[in-house]
Amino acid sequence: MEQIKFLIDTPVFIDFSRGNKCVVNWFKGFMDEPEKLVTSSLVVTEFFCGIPSEKIDKWKPFFEPFKILTPGYDEALKAAEIYRDYREKGITLGIIDILNGVLAKENGYIVATSNSEHFPYVETYDPRSHSLKRA
Numbered sequence: 001m002e003q004i005k006f007l008i009d010t011p012v013f014i015d016f017s018r019g020n021k022c023v024v025n026w027f028k029g030f031m032d033e034p035e036k037l038v039t040s041s042l043v044v045t046e047f048f049c050g051i052p053s054e055k056i057d058k059w060k061p062f063f064e065p066f067k068i069l070t071p072g073y074d075e076a077l078k079a080a081e082i083y084r085d086y087r088e089k090g091i092t093l094g095i096i097d098i099l100n101g102v103l104a105k106e107n108g109y110i111v112a113t114s115n116s117e118h119f120p121y122v123e124t125y126d127p128r129s130h131s132l133k134r135a
Helices: 010-017 021-028 041-050 053-063 073-088 095-107
Strands: 006-008 037-040 067-069 110-112 124-126 131-133
Touching: 006 095, 010 021, 010 041, 037 041, 037 095, 041 053, 041 067, 041 095, 073 095, 095 110
Parallel strands: 006 037, 006 110, 037 067, 110 124
Antiparallel strands: 124 131
């Protein structure tokens, strides 16, 4: 059976930081398998841009165990292609979301997010509702 792995999007970390029980319990389910969870440098940036300055030091250690993926040239080109394809359909997607989706897809991860509509081109999972959405 294929091992399911997740790239965690910013809203999931926000939910966790706010004590959302479903999300906290979802994270606890990976205590013995932390290698199944990764995030990206983009998500880390978004998270730390959004929290109060006095909480930054508290949250830095939380992210240290995660494998952090970073987009490179190939991912940037693929993201631009996806952006143009959806723009031609009249849909504007966020560049950061597209890059996260590309990182997930290229590395065999499902995007864990509560904003599945931001990722119509990749498989997503919402830890709040335990729902899987196929691309």
